[in-house]
Amino acid sequence: MTDNYEVFKKQILSLTGIDLNSYKENQMKRRIDSLILRNKVSTYSDYISIIRNDRDKFEEFVTYLTINVSEFWRNPDQWDILEKQIIPNLTGLGTVKIWSAACSTGDEPYSAAMLFNKYFPFDRIHITATDLDKQVLKKAKEGIYEEKSLKGLPIGFKHKFFRNISETSLQISDEVKRCVLFKEHNLLKDPYPDNFDLIMCRNVLIYFTDDAKNHIYEGFNRALKKGGYLFLGTTEQILKPAEFGFTSVSSFFYKKV
Ligand SMILES: C[S@@+](CC[C@H](N)C(=O)[O-])C[C@H]1O[C@@H](n2cnc3c(N)ncnc32)[C@H](O)[C@@H]1O
Secondary structure (H helix, E strand, C coil): CCCCHHHHHHHHHHHHCCCHHHECHHHHHHHHHHHHHHCCCCCHHHHHHHHHHCHHHHHHHHHHHHCCCCCCCCCHHHHHHHHHHHHHHCCCCCCEEEEEECCCCCHHHHHHHHHHCCCCCHHHEEEEEEECCHHHHHHHHHCEEEHHHHCCCCHHHHHHHEEECCCCEEEECHHHHHCEEEEECCCCCCCCCCCEEEEEECCCHHHECHHHHHHHHHHHHHHEEEEEEEEECCCCCCCCHHHHCEEEEECCEEEEC
């Protein structure tokens, strides 16, 4: 682009509430530049005028920026650890309170609901699922998925909790839906909910700067009950967990001290 990215970042903050300074700059700028070129403009200011005046283009930008790929049972080894090593410590609870932070289209919180239902009735599973992107939350609430996003899900869950609504798409059952409450939430600026037994935040921290990640680890620690667990993505381990009030209990699982 021929003009100033610093000015663009300020304009994006005021238009969307997303602070690009908290995202790793090279990666994010490359993505944005390629989207702008696809829109056949060559300056940030021309692109700003487009998204200011065209709601669809604005939403396309937010959705593109937030990189919302997801799938059910993503990284199966991690779900196995959750079931075998973490859930046994939670089964004594009356109700389990879970936060799926940066939940995208709902694949992650719904996977958690199905897994926890092996150990808890649905009315004792309370999942708060949040994301900053309104579009993905809308899709999550609809609960309709393409066959391919379920390819990793254990077959028993698929048979029990989904019904085909067309040749290629399936809808998740109301009993699973009912235990997940979707809400808009920006991890970088909104106050955090609290009192959770488990927080899952996967495949989003990789996009943030170290300062932003530290802010989020501190927030998650406060949001957990004592002894609660934090579940991160496969490439997102905390280097010094003790500095944030955690001990490492297994790969990508941390416990609040
Ligand atoms: C790659 S998806 C991860 C979805 C799911 N956790 C998984 O692992 O499959 C990343 C999600 O993070 C969300 N996101 C990005 N920045 C965020 C922020 N500051 N606050 C909340 N969500 C954010 C995006 O909208 C996107 O839906």
